[in-house]
Amino acid sequence: MNWRLPALIVGILAVLFVALTLAKVNPIDVVTTLLKGSLGTPAAISATLRETTPLLILGLAVFLALRAGLFNIGAEGQFVVGALAGTAVILRIPGPAGIVLGMLFGALFGALWALPAGWIKAYRNGHEVITTIMLNNVAALMTTALVAGPFKDPKQGSPTTAVIDPSSRIPNLYSNPPVNLNATLLLGLLMALGLAYWLRKTVAGYELQAVGANSTAARFAGVDPRRVTLRAMSASGGIAGLAGALQVMAFEGRFYANFSPGYGFNALGVALLAGGNPLGVLPASFLFGMLEKGGTSMQISGVPKGLTTVLLGMLILIAAAIRYRRVRVVA
Amino acid sequence: MLEFVFLTITLATPLILGAMGGYTSERGGVINIGLEGLMLMAACITALVSPGQGPVVGLLAGIASATFLSLLHWLATQHYRIDQVISGMAINALAAGGTNFLYGKFNDPSRVGGIPALPDDLYKYSAFLLPFALALYVQRSRGGLRLLAVGSDPDKARLMGVAPIRVRLLGLLATGVFTGLAGAMLVSETGVFTDNMTAGRGYIALAALILGGWRPIPTFLACVAFGFFSALRLRLQGTPILGAELPSEVWASLPYVVTIIALAGFLGRNRTPAGLGKH
Numbered sequence: 278m279n280w281r282l283p284a285l286i287v288g289i290l291a292v293l294f295v296a297l298t299l300a301k302v303n304p305i306d307v308v309t310t311l312l313k314g315s316l317g318t319p320a321a322i323s324a325t326l327r328e329t330t331p332l333l334i335l336g337l338a339v340f341l342a343l344r345a346g347l348f349n350i351g352a353e354g355q356f357v358v359g360a361l362a363g364t365a366v367i368l369r370i371p372g373p374a375g376i377v378l379g380m381l382f383g384a385l386f387g388a389l390w391a392l393p394a395g396w397i398k399a400y401r402n403g404h405e406v407i408t409t410i411m412l413n414n415v416a417a418l419m420t421t422a423l424v425a426g427p428f429k430d431p432k433q434g435s436p437t438t439a440v441i442d443p444s445s446r447i448p449n450l451y452s453n454p455p456v457n458l459n460a461t462l463l464l465g466l467l468m469a470l471g472l473a474y475w476l477r478k479t480v481a482g483y484e485l486q487a488v489g490a491n492s493t494a495a496r497f498a499g500v501d502p503r504r505v506t507l508r509a510m511s512a513s514g515g516i517a518g519l520a521g522a523l524q525v526m527a528f529e530g531r532f533y534a535n536f537s538p539g540y541g542f543n544a545l546g547v548a549l550l551a552g553g554n555p556l557g558v559l560p561a562s563f564l565f566g567m568l569e570k571g572g573t574s575m576q577i578s579g580v581p582k583g584l585t586t587v588l589l590g591m592l593i594l595i596a597a598a599i600r601y602r603r604v605r606v607v608a
Numbered sequence: 609m610l611e612f613v614f615l616t617i618t619l620a621t622p623l624i625l626g627a628m629g630g631y632t633s634e635r636g637g638v639i640n641i642g643l644e645g646l647m648l649m650a651a652c653i654t655a656l657v658s659p660g661q662g663p664v665v666g667l668l669a670g671i672a673s674a675t676f677l678s679l680l681h682w683l684a685t686q687h688y689r690i691d692q693v694i695s696g697m698a699i700n701a702l703a704a705g706g707t708n709f710l711y712g713k714f715n716d717p718s719r720v721g722g723i724p725a726l727p728d729d730l731y732k733y734s735a736f737l738l739p740f741a742l743a744l745y746v747q748r749s750r751g752g753l754r755l756l757a758v759g760s761d762p763d764k765a766r767l768m769g770v771a772p773i774r775v776r777l778l779g780l781l782a783t784g785v786f787t788g789l790a791g792a793m794l795v796s797e798t799g800v801f802t803d804n805m806t807a808g809r810g811y812i813a814l815a816a817l818i819l820g821g822w823r824p825i826p827t828f829l830a831c832v833a834f835g836f837f838s839a840l841r842l843r844l845q846g847t848p849i850l851g852a853e854l855p856s857e858v859w860a861s862l863p864y865v866v867t868i869i870a871l872a873g874f875l876g877r878n879r880t881p882a883g884l885g886k887h
Contacts, residue, residue: 281687281688285688296706296709296710300709300713301713302713348693348694350641350693350697393868393872396872397868397871397872401871401872401873402878403871403873403878404639404871404880404884404885406639406641406693407641407814407815407818407867407871408868408871410641410814411811411815411864411865411867411868411871412864412868414808414811414861414864415861415864415865415868418857418858418861419857419858419861421857422855422857422858425855426855542697542700542701545694545697546697546701549694580709581709581711581712581713582708583704583705583706583707583708583709583712584705584709586701586702586704586705586706586708587701587702587705587706587709588705589701589705590698590699590701590702590705591698591702593694593697593698593701594684594695594698597684597688597690597694598684598688598690601688601690601691602688
């Protein structure tokens with residue numbers, strides 16, 4: 278059985294190599310461009326960390342759900358809903374109070390957007406993957422409609438909100454353009470530590486993982502798996518919504534149509550790559566951040582950016598194959 | 609009026625083909641959220657091959673590419689035991705990124721005119737016959753009943769001497785062919801390929817499959833209904849209803865919202881194949 282995993286990795290690399298050769302792209306050039314573009318200069322590292330930040334927080338959101346045995350594919354939708362809700366609040370209330378309220382509203386709307394998926398999974402036995410996919414599509418369409426309608430800045434031609442007040446921006450810890458380090462990254466680190474503590478040292482965290490490991494056993498031990506499922510999904514949605522509000526306050530400064538370049542989907546890859554430990558989300562999100570930033574440099578050098586998405590897909594397959602490698606195969 | 613019927617049929621065709629692709633996979637117990645990716649890959653390859661090699665070779669190449677990804681899903685989920693949702697996500701990523709890369713590298717921008725294509729009617733007739741043929745096949749043939757058995761309880765199927773892994777191989781081969789047709793249809797209808805041109809049709813096909821309770825003919829009807837509402841949306845764009853103009857996004861959300869309500873169990877009983885996602 279030991280040959281199966283190496284065979285998959287070799288096979289995947291072979292397909293990649295053939296595709297690159299046919300397209301007359303030198304694989305070594307691709308790797309050097311990716312590395313130089315993401316880590317080559319202080320400015321590149323700074324941009325990579327900026328890409329890492331939302332992936333880190335969203336990765337934690339998906340990770341939390343995964344520990345409860347749930348695939349929160351809906352992080353994408355919860356992220357944009359949270360971002361728009363947060364923006365709507367911050368535009369009316371500037372200053373530090375606005376930052377706090379914006380974060381709260383982002384988290385609240387993210388949690389509410391995840392609630393139907395959690396409820397249907399817990400009480401109606403409908404697969405959360407399907408409901409979250411559907412909710413993602415609705416979220417993308419609805420936020421687009423809202424930002425083209427009631428929330429649109431009349432001074433702008435394209436569907437976007439007004440820019441938020443500088444006083445409601447989350448400050449940089451270090452700023453010497455083009456090198457910036459935003460406080461949100463630190464917040465993400467603290468959240469990872471907090472989640473690790475919560476999962477290991479609290480009763481609620483233990484119950485959540487018990488349900489994820491074996492919900493029948495958890496029920497016999499006196500845990501109500503349905504309530505845990507509902508709470509885990511809402512908490513995951515809350516964190517994803519918070520990530521959306523933070524993205525506006527830290528980096529984007531406004532909400533616009535097609536706000537997320539697929540962060541929510543990449544977050545699933547981050548959470549899978551992280552393995553069983555929430556602190557694993559840190560290196561995983563950095564790796565994905567590198568691919569995202571390096572991909573932009575690659576695009577400039579004439580290699581379509583889709584190649585990094587292909588790399589992500591392959592990484593997810595390999596990580597999953599490693600994760601499930603102990604499962605016995607029956608014909 | 610007749611024009612409106614034709615528009616409905618045109619919009620429903622790729623959904624029906626995609627949903628039937630989902631049917632042969634999911635009815636055999638393999639969750640397939642990669643339908644979107646399979647359709648997209650087929651559309652891209654058809655668009656790349658047709659100008660040089662003609663539309664027939666283009667269609668076959670498109671079907672082959674979707675089948676390749678579908679077999680990857682089979683290999684990943686049945687041999688490597690990777691979770692079916694994760695594998696589906698990975699396939700969607702491979703297709704979204706792969707089509708962006710391949711079309712960016714291999715498309716000849718100096719080419720003029722549309723992509724040569726087979727007549728749309730070919731796809732429409734196959735889409736409208738396929739659900740009935742599949743219903744008949746599944747209920748009346750040995751192979752079809754095996755697909756049902758494997759999707760309902762793979763362990764019992766094993767006890768009867770049916771190997772789920774083989775039945776699912778055939779199911780996923782069919783998924784590749786049907787989604788390949790769906791992708792090629794999109795190219796033949798529009799005459800171009802654009803990044804992410806499936807635009808959620810794979811997910812709507814999945815929604816139709818769920819609404820149809822994983823049965824071919826109700827699924828087909830759900831696709832036609834979705835096609836009808838899309839046609840209505842195109843026709844009513846800019847027309848005020850009850851004094852206000854409804855944003856087109858509200859219309860576009862309809863299939864998704866209805867599916868969520870159906871999953872909540874408000875539209876009849878849950879008909880999910882009992883062995884869905886099981887090994």
